[in-house]
Amino acid sequence: MTTPGSIHRNIPDSAGTNAFEVDEDFAPLLAVYLDHDLLDRILPQFREMGRLVGEELERLALSADKNPPALQVRTRHGAPADRVVKHPDYVELERYAFGEFGLAAMSHRGGVFGEAEQLAPLVKYGLVYLFVQAEFGLCCPLSMTDSLTRTLVKFGSQELIDTYFARLTSQDPDELFQGAMFMTEQEAGSDVGAISTTARLGDDGRWRLYGDKWFCSNPDAELAMVLARPEGAESGTRGLSLFLLPRHLADGRRNDHRIVTLKDKLGTRSMASGEVQLDGAVAYLVGDPGAGFKQMTDMINMSRLANGVRSAGMMRRSVNEASFITANRTAFGRRLADLPLMQRQLHKLLTVAEQGRAMVFHTARVLERADADDEAMRRVLRILTPLIKFRTCRDARKVAGDAMEIRGGIGYIEEWSDARIVRDAHLGSIWEGTSNIVALDVARATRREGSLDALGGYLRELLAEPGVDGDLRSTLEPLLDRAVAFMTTVAHDRDREEDVRRAASSLYHMTSAVFLAWEDARMATLDPALAGRRAALARDVIRHRLVPVDPLVPTDAADPLVAR
Numbered sequence: 001m002t003t004p005g006s007i008h009r010n011i012p013d014s015a016g017t018n019a020f021e022v023d024e025d026f027a028p029l030l031a032v033y034l035d036h037d038l039l040d041r042i043l044p045q046f047r048e049m050g051r052l053v054g055e056e057l058e059r060l061a062l063s064a065d066k067n068p069p070a071l072q073v074r075t076r077h078g079a080p081a082d083r084v085v086k087h088p089d090y091v092e093l094e095r096y097a098f099g100e101f102g103l104a105a106m107s108h109r110g111g112v113f114g115e116a117e118q119l120a121p122l123v124k125y126g127l128v129y130l131f132v133q134a135e136f137g138l139c140c141p142l143s144m145t146d147s148l149t150r151t152l153v154k155f156g157s158q159e160l161i162d163t164y165f166a167r168l169t170s171q172d173p174d175e176l177f178q179g180a181m182f183m184t185e186q187e188a189g190s191d192v193g194a195i196s197t198t199a200r201l202g203d204d205g206r207w208r209l210y211g212d213k214w215f216c217s218n219p220d221a222e223l224a225m226v227l228a229r230p231e232g233a234e235s236g237t238r239g240l241s242l243f244l245l246p247r248h249l250a251d252g253r254r255n256d257h258r259i260v261t262l263k264d265k266l267g268t269r270s271m272a273s274g275e276v277q278l279d280g281a282v283a284y285l286v287g288d289p290g291a292g293f294k295q296m297t298d299m300i301n302m303s304r305l306a307n308g309v310r311s312a313g314m315m316r317r318s319v320n321e322a323s324f325i326t327a328n329r330t331a332f333g334r335r336l337a338d339l340p341l342m343q344r345q346l347h348k349l350l351t352v353a354e355q356g357r358a359m360v361f362h363t364a365r366v367l368e369r370a371d372a373d374d375e376a377m378r379r380v381l382r383i384l385t386p387l388i389k390f391r392t393c394r395d396a397r398k399v400a401g402d403a404m405e406i407r408g409g410i411g412y413i414e415e416w417s418d419a420r421i422v423r424d425a426h427l428g429s430i431w432e433g434t435s436n437i438v439a440l441d442v443a444r445a446t447r448r449e450g451s452l453d454a455l456g457g458y459l460r461e462l463l464a465e466p467g468v469d470g471d472l473r474s475t476l477e478p479l480l481d482r483a484v485a486f487m488t489t490v491a492h493d494r495d496r497e498e499d500v501r502r503a504a505s506s507l508y509h510m511t512s513a514v515f516l517a518w519e520d521a522r523m524a525t526l527d528p529a530l531a532g533r534r535a536a537l538a539r540d541v542i543r544h545r546l547v548p549v550d551p552l553v554p555t556d557a558a559d560p561l562v563a564r
């Protein structure tokens with residue numbers, strides 16, 4: 001179906017809707033965050049991605065989800081094959097993401113969309129925010145490739161960069177080398193310091209890896225970053241080194257590691273995740289031997305951020321679907337969208353989804369400045385990353401589930417996307433660090449790196465900018481002081497570890513409310529007709545997340561902002 005949305009016997013179907021154009025705040029927000037000339041050049045790409053999401057990409061994603069990859073262990077002649085056989089529709093999704101849109105290349109080199117330089121982080125994140133509204137699974141290999149390249153360029157030797165950079169950033173499917181990250185072992189998931197994979201330096205001066213990696217997404221990638229412990233190195237994270245593991249060696253021979261099995265997963269079924277055994281595989285040391293964990297953290301943080309972007313995108317998809325359904329389905333002779341309880345339900349979904357979007361779009365701005373050596377922004381980024389990973393990913397689970405319910409019974413049926421999105425949404429808060437682990441990381445960034453002070457100072461600066469709604473400013477400033485004090489207390493007092501998640505949630509809500517208030521001011525400058533839209537969302541965050549509401553009285557009487 002290609003018509004933009006249709007209704008058959010009271011069953012609304014949004015297929016054919018342009019995901020960019022239907023989303024009213026998207027273009028104005030890009031104008032808030034991106035340079036005007038760049039925006040003019042890049043807008044057609046957003047429109048095209050939005051169109052594809054509503055048509056071709058959605059069709060491919062539904063099919064790829066139902067046709068998961070398979071592991072071919074041997075050829076029909078009995079020779080070792082060790083090959084992941086991907087469904088053609090998944091391969092077509094790869095072509096769009098890596099090829100046509102250059103999503104893994106645009107942060108590293110010029111040339112994508114004919115641009116002379118690499119593109120601002122928000123161009124990539126904004127396009128991924130759209131792409132993921134159709135396909136989630138492939139976003140993992142995409143982000144792995146993108147962040148592996150960044151880590152390689154940051155810490156790898158010039159020789160390694162020269163050897164692999166062009167392939168990693170290629171838009172030609174035949175030339176492209178995808179990336180992966182092999183870290184987790186059976187006894188070492190959250191507890192990375194327990195890794196037992198060993199690195200042995202041979203007489204030929206080459207490192208060889210021995211061990212078992214328990215969760216490896218995109219396991220047949222041509223390159224993987226691997227954490228291993230050189231023989232004799234100390235225990236814990238300080239004894240770990242980072243290695244680049246090629247699937248093929250320079251002479252074309254297969255390296256000595258193999259995919260043992262593929263996991264049968266709840267979600268991300270389009271994309272392969274497997275177990276990998278390292279039997280003396282040749283690998284190249286990246287950076288300093290004792291700095292492996294620190295360097296890998298850089299890669300993990302980039303993929304944690306990407307996780308947040310995906311979760312925010314999936315929430316937006318859920319809101320778009322829920323809006324379309326409720327505008328077009330009737331019950332009891334009324335449009336669902338006109339029913340008070342449904343309006344409330346929709347509004348709550350929208351607020352949570354827009355918090356996520358404000359967090360990731362604004363973080364792209366912070367990342368750009370951090371990468372330009374702004375030390376304060378580096379510290380702000382350090383704490384925003386686990387905050388987003390913690391809360392946006394958790395929120396996506398609930399928003400996806402609630403949107404499924406809004407479709408009614410067919411929301412539960414696999415021909416529609418809701419069930420897939422619910423399955424996919426649950427992964428964001430497990431991999432790359434579970435909710436507990438990333439909340440603890442927010443506390444660590446506070447305790448050890450002065451990141452909370454930097455974030456607090458930055459949020460105060462944003463609130464002080466001209467145009468920010470005065471009422472919102474005076475409500476948010478004292479709440480900000482309290483949220484910062486709460487996190488400071490729990491971060492420094494180990495006896496209060498059980499409160500870390502609560503403190504991280506408060507900080508997330510606080511930060512998102514400030515970003516929304518700031519976006520409102522900027523949007524109003526660009527188009528006065530849009531004044532108040534984002535501010536209303538900021539008020540909702542305050543109302544529902546930051547100030548206590550009496551559960552025993554009707555809504556208006558319980559609402560401190562209304563009562564004020």
Ligand SMILES: Cc1cc2nc3c(=O)[nH]c(=O)nc-3n(C[C@H](O)[C@H](O)[C@H](O)COP(=O)(O)OP(=O)(O)OC[C@H]3O[C@@H](n4cnc5c(N)ncnc54)[C@H](O)[C@@H]3O)c2cc1C
Pocket residue numbers: 181182183184186188189190191215216217218265268273427430431432433434435436437
């Ligand atoms: C589909 C999928 C794909 C994956 N792909 C990859 C990949 O490509 N590469 C890779 O390296 N890994 C990958 N992983 C692994 C993933 O990152 C880990 O599963 C995750 O980090 C959790 O580790 P674990 O499974 O060992 O659980 P554990 O670390 O054992 O955690 C179990 C529970 O204990 C809790 N917990 C642990 N420590 C603490 C603490 N200090 N305080 C409070 N609670 C705690 C956790 O929150 C969790 O709820 C993948 C996982 C999945 C599901």
